[in-house]
Amino acid sequence: MYSKILILRFPNTEVQKPLVCYLAKDYGLTFNILKASVLPRREGVMVLELTGTKKNFNLGVSYLKEQGVNVQNASQEVNRDNDRCMHCGACTAVCPTGALSIERPDMAVNFDQKKCSVCAMCVPACPTRSMGILPTTETFF
Amino acid sequence: MSKKKHKINKTYKQINDKIKSGDVVVVTAEEIIDIVRENGPEEAAKHVDIVTTGTFAPMCSSGAVINFGHTQPAIKASKVWLNNVSAYAGMAAVDCYIGATEPCEDDPLNKVWPGEFKYGGGHVIEDLLAGEKVHIKASAYGTSCYPNKYVEDEIELSKLPQATLCNPRNGYQNYNCAVNMTKKTIYTYMGILKPNAVNANYCSAGQLSPLFNDPYYKTIGLGTRIFLGGGQGHVTWHGTQHKPGVARTEKGIPLSPSGTLWVMGDMKQMKPEWLRGISLLGYGCSLAVGLGIPIPILNEEMAMYTAVSDEDLFTQIIDYGVDYPNGKSKSLGQVSYADLKSGTIKLNDREIQTVPLSSYVKAKEIAEILKGWIKKGNFLLGEPQFTLPSE
Numbered sequence: 001m002y003s004k005i006l007i008l009r010f011p012n013t014e015v016q017k018p019l020v021c022y023l024a025k026d027y028g029l030t031f032n033i034l035k036a037s038v039l040p041r042r043e044g045v046m047v048l049e050l051t052g053t054k055k056n057f058n059l060g061v062s063y064l065k066e067q068g069v070n071v072q073n074a075s076q077e078v079n080r081d082n083d084r085c086m087h088c089g090a091c092t093a094v095c096p097t098g099a100l101s102i103e104r105p106d107m108a109v110n111f112d113q114k115k116c117s118v119c120a121m122c123v124p125a126c127p128t129r130s131m132g133i134l135p136t137t138e139t140f141f
Numbered sequence: 142m143s144k145k146k147h148k149i150n151k152t153y154k155q156i157n158d159k160i161k162s163g164d165v166v167v168v169t170a171e172e173i174i175d176i177v178r179e180n181g182p183e184e185a186a187k188h189v190d191i192v193t194t195g196t197f198a199p200m201c202s203s204g205a206v207i208n209f210g211h212t213q214p215a216i217k218a219s220k221v222w223l224n225n226v227s228a229y230a231g232m233a234a235v236d237c238y239i240g241a242t243e244p245c246e247d248d249p250l251n252k253v254w255p256g257e258f259k260y261g262g263g264h265v266i267e268d269l270l271a272g273e274k275v276h277i278k279a280s281a282y283g284t285s286c287y288p289n290k291y292v293e294d295e296i297e298l299s300k301l302p303q304a305t306l307c308n309p310r311n312g313y314q315n316y317n318c319a320v321n322m323t324k325k326t327i328y329t330y331m332g333i334l335k336p337n338a339v340n341a342n343y344c345s346a347g348q349l350s351p352l353f354n355d356p357y358y359k360t361i362g363l364g365t366r367i368f369l370g371g372g373q374g375h376v377t378w379h380g381t382q383h384k385p386g387v388a389r390t391e392k393g394i395p396l397s398p399s400g401t402l403w404v405m406g407d408m409k410q411m412k413p414e415w416l417r418g419i420s421l422l423g424y425g426c427s428l429a430v431g432l433g434i435p436i437p438i439l440n441e442e443m444a445m446y447t448a449v450s451d452e453d454l455f456t457q458i459i460d461y462g463v464d465y466p467n468g469k470s471k472s473l474g475q476v477s478y479a480d481l482k483s484g485t486i487k488l489n490d491r492e493i494q495t496v497p498l499s500s501y502v503k504a505k506e507i508a509e510i511l512k513g514w515i516k517k518g519n520f521l522l523g524e525p526q527f528t529l530p531s532e
Contacts, residue, residue, distance in 0.1 A: 086197060086417060086429060087502040090332045093340045093494075104484065107501035124257050125333055127199060127419035127429065127498075 003051040005034070006061075009070040010044035019067050020046070027060040028052055047074060076118055076133050080111045084130035091131065094121040147440035149186040153524040156190045156437050160518055167191045167515045169508040170349045170436075170447055177448035186444040191515055191522070194354050195368070195433040195507030196346040198499035199419055201330065202310030202381060203428045204240040205266055205408055208303040209277055209296055211235055217287035218279035222246065223265045223296075230279070234287055238307070239265055241418075241428035251423060255328040261426025264418030266306075269298045270370075271413040304408035306370060306416070310380035312432050314352030314400035315456055318343040318476055318495075320488065323462035328423020332498050334461055338488055341458060342496045346504035347451045347478035351434035352400050354447045356393040358385070360437050362525030367404060368433030368511045371415035373520065374406020376434075379529040386532060394449060396475065397457050400529060404432065415507075429500075433507040435515060437522055451479035458488060 010019070015038060023029045029052035036046040050057060061071055078099075087109045091100045099115035100122055102108070122131045159165040166189050168176065173192045177185045207228070209221075212235070221230040221237040225246045228237040243262040250256050268275055274295040283290045298304060319342045321327050321334035328334075332342045347353065355361055358379075365376040380401030387395045415431030438444050457472035464471050476486050482501075485492045514520035 084417075086500045088198070088429075088500045089497040090342075093333050093335070093342065093496040102484065102497070104482070107482065107497065109502075124255075124420075124422045127421055127427075128417050129259070129420055 001051060002054040002057045003049060004057070005047065005049045005074040007072040007074045008044075008046045008048065008064065009072070010046070011068050012042035014068050015042055015044040017067070019064060019069065020048070022063065023050065023060045027056045027063065029056055029060045073135065076135055077113065078116050078118055078120060078122065079132050079134050081130045081132065084128045085109065085126075086128055088127060091122040091126050094125045096121065147442060148183055149440050151190065151437070151439050153437060153522050157521045159190055160515055160521055163516075163518060165190050165515060167193060167435075167512045169505070169512055170194045170354050171505065171508070173444070173447045174348065174450045177444055182441040182444040182448065185448070186438050186441040189438050189444065192354060192436045192438060192447040193433060193508040193511040193515070194349055194351040194436060195431070195504040195511065196312060196350050196499060197415070197429060197431045197503035197507060198344050198346070199330070199421065199427045200308065200311045200430040200432075201242050201427045203306070203308040203430055204238055204262060206236060206238050206303075206305045206307050207301060208236050210302045212289060212292050212294070214289045215287045216279055216281045216289035216292055217284055218281050220280045222278040223275050224260070224268065225276070225278075226260070226262050226265050228262070241266065242425050244426050255423025256425075257422065258420045258424070258426045261418065261420075263416075263426050263428030266408075266416055266428060267413045267418040269304065270408065270411055270416055272297065272299070298409060306374065306404075306406045306408050306411065308404050308430065310382060310401045311404050311430055312351050312380070312402040312434075313345070313398055314350070314356070315395050315454070316344050316398050317459040317465075317470070318456050318481060318486075319461045319465070320458055320473065320493070321462040322460045327462055328421075329461050330421055330424045330427075331461060332496060333422060338491075338493055340494045340496050341481070341486055341488065342498055343456065343478075343481045344498040345456070345478065346499050346501055347454055347482065348449060349501070349504045349508055351432065351436075352402070353394065353449055353454055354436050355434075355443070356389070356395065356446060357531045358400060358529035359446075360439065360443065360525070360528070361402070361434060362528035364523045364525045365434065366521065366523030367435075368431065368507055368514075369404055369406040369411070370408070370431055371412030372406055372408075372410025374404055375523060376402050376525070376529075377405050378403035383529065385530060390453065390455065392449060392453055393446070394454055396455050397470070402432075402529075431503065431507050433511040435511055435520070435522060451482055452477055454478040456481075458486075
């Protein structure tokens with residue numbers, strides 16, 4: 001099973017078409033709509049989590065793009081600005097998963113992105129504001 | 142008199158001559174520990190001339206005196222803002238003091254709690270050091286000699302007539318270990334403290350910290366040359382809240398916050414990586430200051446003092462939930478820096494996580510840089526005119 005959170009932007013010409021419905025009907029994908037709104041100029045914005053086989057997922061995303069829908073990956077990750085980080089350790093007070101930890105005896109602060117749950121608690125807790133939250137840049141389709 | 146007291150006796154001049162000739166022996170406050178352990182203080186003092194220390198941590202009583210140069214027409218500035226951060230201008234015409242903890246005028250502060258305090262005086266100092274242009278705004282009431290009532294301009298460090306870092310309280314000799322005994326998370330200058338004492342925050346470089354290595358300030362005073370913000374500065378006075386008379390261990394180590402330093406230096410020599418504007422969630426803005434002091438090993442007594450390790454250094458656990466805000470400093474327990482650095486301490490028979498706010502990594506780097514400067518002959522000891530009060 002393959003699953004991603006996507007941001008879909010519908011041009012005002014397409015906003016009235018039930019495009020998302022076809023993702024289930026024609027491509028066997030399930031979706032969970034997290035947010036949907038129609039903006040004042042009638043463009044639609046929808047955030048949804050799309051799940052299915054990787055092949056069908058890619059076909060479904062291609063279908064949306066053919067219909068003129070702009071598709072963006074909404075998944076995020078926490079990054080550290082290693083030049084700004086002063087290795088104090090203040091972030092370790094709030095990190096719930098141990099992704100930020102202190103290496104002893106050197107006392108350097110390690111950031112293991114694999115353990116990070118993207119809760120973002122470290123972002124305002126960092127005195128030098130070295131932790132940032134960014135969309136993942138990898139293209140997946 | 143003191144010459145009879147010690148077996149080894151060296152003067153500042155003798156050590157400086159060794160720096161000039163390249164024969165000086167310098168080690169860090171970490172390295173001296175084993176040297177004294179293995180050879181004893183007397184042997185150590187024979188061979189080692191200087192022990193370098195370091196610390197890099199938030200130090201709120203910091204700031205810079207900036208002379209921004211005369212304008213045309215001339216102004217006697219009454220109010221000054223640098224990047225919209227208010228600088229104290231109750232000084233001569235174009236002098237002002239930018240304090241590290243002053244937040245930006247538009248900052249929502251703690252109205253949306255906990256406030257983020259993204260930009261303040263410390264950040265202005267860091268921006269200036271990074272060579273960035275800083276917007277200056279000055280207003281005045283106008284006089285015969287200084288008719289101008291308002292100026293706006295861009296300033297940069299290299300073009301300023303003078304910029305002097307002037308920190309009235311740095312390098313605290315020991316500091317509290319903070320916990321929160323209430324049932325709600327609190328946001329303090331000691332960082333985020335989770336309820337029911339889940340974490341204990343502390344802020345000292347321990348065995349590398351300057352004043353832990355000269356506990357009675359026998360070599361530190363007016364004129365001591367130091368590493369300050371990446372440049373060379375001086376100790377100019379004892380800092381505010383300097384309190385040498387607290388309880389001490391047998392080795393003379395204070396068991397609670399004690400001595401402090403007033404330091405100054407030319408900002409034009411300094412570097413942004415050693416003076417970092419910081420934001421403490423829910424508390425305010427500040428400045429992380431890089432500070433390092435060379436301790437001359439004038440005799441075996443100084444070798445003994447510099448050999449302290451984290452096991453010999455202790456501090457008190459203080460509740461920042463109820464006690465500290467009410468002006469009480471009742472100790473909930475005494476812990477060593479070795480325990481604090483291990484990652485957990487025991488409080489009321491429960492293991493709790495320890496969180497440092499002072500960067501040991503950077504403290505060590507400062508001690509190494511200072512060692513390098515001295516070895517290369519780029520840094521001479523400054524003999525103090527008088528040392529800091531020790532009682």
